[in-house]
Amino acid sequence: MPLYEQYLEINLASDLQIELKLSLTNKLNSTQLQKIQAQVQFLYDRICEISxxxxxxxIPNLLFCRFKWLDSIDITVKPLLLEYNHNIICQRSIIEYETQPFGTxxxxxENEKFGIYxxxxxxxxxxxTHMHLQMEEHELVLDEGLMFNGENIEPGSSFDWPKGMVxxxxxLSALPATILCIDRPKFIPEDEIIVNHTNPLESVAPANINYYQGISVT
Structure with a gap:
């Protein structure tokens, strides 16, 4: 199949810009491009010390997982206060994954400071329902159909979960749904502490809730 090329420029901050050249078998629409921008912005907002x-x-791993028709990515990271840019061309490759009872x-x-999943x-x-005593989590809901504590969650909603927060x-939908998750430090399996409950949890709310406008139901 013929490959199309699309370009996306993301201004994350006054001193950081990312340029993407995407080679794909199907073009992305404007909503899908906005979703990419929102996801990259979320990552930068939550781990601003990222290099x-x-x-x-x-970014290539994220986009290859989200868009199966993406063939390759030419990505340039421009720290505007430095004299040089960082560039790489990535071909589709196998991303490591784990099987869990809820899905994959x-x-x-992953590094020692954080993990992105x-x-x-x-x-x-x-x-x-669970909590962590060693990790804090930041999560961005990418798809519709998810609920938390009996309430519907809109795609684009992001949550910050401090240590000890349930x-x-x-x-409950008929389709899979995905969450972009940052763990600090990287995921610790023994720190996944299940909390058993039968009724809605009172006074449970994340430390911070934001909405990323680019992610919406199409």
């Missing part, structure tokens, strides 16, 4: 080199690893987890990036929740499945998700 250009780390961005060059994270794509491992986009896509939590893919199958239709009718749930991430059980949270979990139910996918």
């Amino acid at each position: 250009a080199t780390e961005f060059l690893r994270i 987890v794509d491992i986009l990036f 896509l939590l893919n929740i199958k239709a009718g499945e749930s991430i059980p 949270h979990g998700y139910d996918n």
